[in-house]
Amino acid sequence: MDTSIQPSAEKLTISKWCHAAITEISCQERGTMLAPSSTLTLEQGWQKTGAMESLQNLKKFNNQDFSHLRALCLSQGLLFEDDTFPAHVNSIGPNLLPKDKLHQIQWKRPTELQRNPYLIMDGVSRFDIMQGEIGDCWMLAALGSLTLQKQFLENVLPKDQGFQDNYAGIFHFRFWQYGDWVDVVIDDRLPFLNGRYLSVHPRTSNEFWPSLLEKAYAKLRGSYQNLHGGYLSDALVDLTGGVQVQFSLKDPPPDLEEILKAAAKSQCLMGCSTSGQLRRNIELKNGIVQGHAYTITGTVKIPYKNGWKHIIRIWNPWGHGEWKGPWSDGSPQWDRVEPKCREDLLRNKDDGEFWMSCENFQEQFSWLYICNSTPTFLNFGDQHGTTWSVDRHISLWSPALATGRNNYSPAGAVSTNPQYFFKVPDYDPKTYNVVISLMQKHAEDMQDAKNLKIGFFITMDSKVLKQIFSLTRDVTSYFLLSPGTYAVVPTTTEDQEFEFLLRIFMKNHDYNETSNVPPSPELPMDVPRQNQDRSYKAVFLRYAGQDSAIDASQLQQLLNEVFLQDEMTSLGGRFSFDSCRGILALMDLNSNGQLTLQEFGILWRSLTKYMDIFIMEDRNHSGFLDVSELKSAIQTAGLAADEQLLRLMVLRYGDAARRIGFTDFVCCMLRLETMTYAFQNLAGGRSQILVTAKEWLTLVMYT
Structure with missing residues (x-):
């Protein structure tokens, strides 16, 4: 393409540019798309399974x-x-x-x-x-x-x-x-x-x-x-297969005691560790081992003197070696405990297990770890029948698709890295309601590979609200978020590709206590075999030809087989060959009629993003967006459309009832996004651009 700007070229405002751009791609067969589980699985609560x-x-x-x-x-x-x-x-x-x-x-x-x-x-x-x-x-x-x-x-x-x-x-x-x-x-x-x-x-x-x-x-x-x-x-x-959160005992949350109580009540796995990486396995005079991990096997409040005492039971994997301070085996504190209670709790053996007070626990240990299928350890306070849902995303973070080392910068990460949207409908201001877990995957032949420093940003309206980073395999944190639409942006501080699993857990408050199916700590039912592709790379390789590229016909087969799985979201039909040619042209950076792995990765990221937005904005679960929902979806995507442009989009991509199914939504949003960014690149921050007739025709006749 000739990129020189000629003074005689016609001026185009951004409004006219977008109006012209959105009319090109054809989506004759209307349809909707269900998220493939390689990218998203929505599990509302947990089904009780064996x-x-x-x-x-x-x-x-x-x-x-x-x-x-x-x-x-x-x-x-x-x-x-x-x-x-x-x-x-x-x-x-x-x-x-x-x-x-x-x-x-x-x-x-x-x-x-x-x-x-x-x-x-x-x-x-x-x-x-x-x-x-x-x-x-x-x-x-x-x-x-x-x-x-x-x-x-x-x-x-x-x-x-x-x-x-x-x-x-x-x-x-x-x-x-x-x-x-x-x-x-x-x-x-x-x-x-x-x-x-x-x-x-x-x-x-x-x-x-x-x-x-x-x-x-x-x-x-x-x-x-x-x-x-x-x-x-x-x-x-x-x-x-659960979600774990670690709590610093040197700077504990104010509701630590409530968290421990909720964890014990909901049958969580619990552990703790002492500091001292340079003095590992050194046993102190009080019996606690430095640089060592322990199991928490119980937590209880017992009557003591004129009040109550919170004590914690801990086990040493050595199978011996116990705490020698207050509440240890044979300590005088047990003499002040009612005999029946003492008989039920105290096991006076050198088996590595001991009791200690909550105060001593926080003094002697550095970290508390709690794990369960869902974050039930955050179900404390005045809550009845609380359940959790989870969105799961598995994808590949690639420097070619993101900002590389600049990802540590919030502005750079949010602007270019993959974003995953979720909506918080309501909340209890007294308790945490969102847990986000990002896990980096090591190749099967590199299980001992060093961890990258990974993390994520939480954004709202493109503004960074939170950022979490750690040099661990699993970066997990919990939040109290007010109602609204948020995005999670996984990223790394290193210019290196890595596959990741992102899980977004959200608390639900609408559980009916009279239901015959209470929430269960059991593992969830796994998704069907056909939905088990683990990354866009796996999907690409399954459909690509010998030349490691995908043409429009292969893209059509891929989109229809991978994405159109659900009856409700398939009401509008399937991806047509013509619509797939249009989608391919938008992503075809080399202008050769095929998509490389890198180009397909960009498309996959956009597809999953718009899938998240579509499901979120389809409030009545009809499989279609009306005009107001489309407007909200465009805003959620960080794009702009005035009333005139919105009317044209509905005319171009909507049905007779002015509704847009997912297939048409994808085509429309890909066109709007691509052409918006194309204009911004050409304009260089200006509100108008000059293009030659050759540039204009090249843009509209292929892309």
Whole structure:
């Protein structure tokens, strides 16, 4: 295109420019679009499901099928040996031990150690666990909490295995990874150094579920070495698929006691940790270990003296080593407690578990971690039957599509990075109502990759209200937001591509207490298989030809198959070939009639953004927007349209009743957005531009 500006060219005001631009794209077949779950899943509350229902789309780690492999071993009379995580120093990791000790590692099966081994004896308990040489207290503290919540435990620890029936040296365990449950198969060869367990060892000599589960998690993470130091918050999420929030105990929220009470009441997983990264595993005189993770196993208020005392029960994954201060085992404070209460609460054993006051808890520990399927730990105050809904978005953050290192700047991030909209309809000013969780995904072959510094902005009317950043895998925070429409902008401070999972949890206050279906802490029903594409890159590769590009025909097939899944939102019809040619032309930066991956990524981001806006503004859930809803949608998108332009848009894209379905809405908004930005680029901040006849014809005849 000739971009020189000729003095003789006709002047165009921005109003005329947009009026002309929106009339070009054709959307003859009217339709609407449902969000693909690769980008958004809206779950209003949580449906009560069994463990297996929540695992219906289970992924097989390394494509290993437990049932098939076990049957094969049984038919051949062999014990399973896992080539993908072998009995070799590579599975330990090169830096966990000195080289001479690495080569002294021996691998032994439980059947070599015990005459009559069991996977589980007398149920699963935190007291089955005793930490070994590996510094994975962060994972074991989460595991200890998991044993208290059976609704989650059943997902992680399948019941179809053991040493008594169909034993073939093979076991499997499940973990949640970036939106999917993953089944991890292992053999039962365990590492020993000088005759001692290198890894976690069970308190009962012939019970092996802790050691085998830890090995499966090590395999998922790449090696045992990758368990040596980590984040309790990561393990809580990996074992539940839930949302976790961490609270600083050095600067605690004013309602910490209420949060703890709500967490205990709603069966949350809880843990805590002490500071001291440079003095890890140093035990103080009072019995507390520095740089160490613990499980919170209970919290209660008891009658004490002339009032009430809030005490917290904590467990050390070492399986020994306890607090020696007030409310510890045998402390004089228990003498002032009513005997029946003392009998119910006090377990005077060196098993790593102890009580302490809430005041001492805040003094001795640095962080509190709470996790559940939804943020039920924020359900405190005068609330009845509160439920939470969640929007889930999985996408790829690419420097080519955003601002790179400038993303740390709010202005740069908000202007160019992907934005995800949500609406807060009402709120209780006394309690938190929104939780946002952003998780960065590591490639399956790079589980030990370093975390990027990631975060997000919360904006309203393009103004940044909040910004959160952290050098952790999972950045999560909770908010009290007044009614309105907001956008979340994921970003990173580094100029590097990363795939992310964004979850936006919102509190609902309209739950009917008389309903026969109360909210459940169970995991949600997973979405159908056809909706399981995990990023725009996966979608692109599925439809692209051998030349790694998408033409209009392929784009039409993609849009209709991926986006048009819902009966209500498909009332207006499907994407026509002509409309897809128009969409492609708007995104075709190379003007070659095809979309590259980068160009498709820009389109995908726009499609998902307008999908969010359309669903949000379709207030009566009719599958169409009326004129007022369209006006609100344009404003939400940060674009402008006066009454005359709005009338033209409805005439061009609406039906006889002046309603616009989603397919037409997409075409209209893509046209309006593209042409608005094209004008702004040409105008350079001015309200008018000069173009040549050649420039004008090139614009309107192709784009």
